[in-house]
Amino acid sequence: MQRKKIEFTQLAVVIALTFCTVGVYAQKSQGPAQMNIDQVDGRAGEAEGKAKEATGVILDDRNLQTEGNVQKNAGKAQKSYGDLKQDIEQGK
Numbered sequence: 001m002q003r004k005k006i007e008f009t010q011l012a013v014v015i016a017l018t019f020c021t022v023g024v025y026a027q028k029s030q031g032p033a034q035m036n037i038d039q040v041d042g043r044a045g046e047a048e049g050k051a052k053e054a055t056g057v058i059l060d061d062r063n064l065q066t067e068g069n070v071q072k073n074a075g076k077a078q079k080s081y082g083d084l085k086q087d088i089e090q091g092k
Helices: 002-028 037-059 062-090
Strands: none
Touching: 037 062
């Protein structure tokens, strides 16, 4: 019972940190240009992947950990594509 309570607490902390990370991304991006859909989806996918990966580590579930890692990296790629797309649109 004690172990499950600790795992649940760790999972709650991971989820809270994930939402904080998304908030930091949104705060940093509030500049003159708005984020395009690829940037938003990429950042959300990256955050969700990080949460899944951390949950897999906590629960010692290799499949969930791998799935989270793949989703995190796919989100990073989509975010980078969105950043590049925005730079091209802005003529940078």
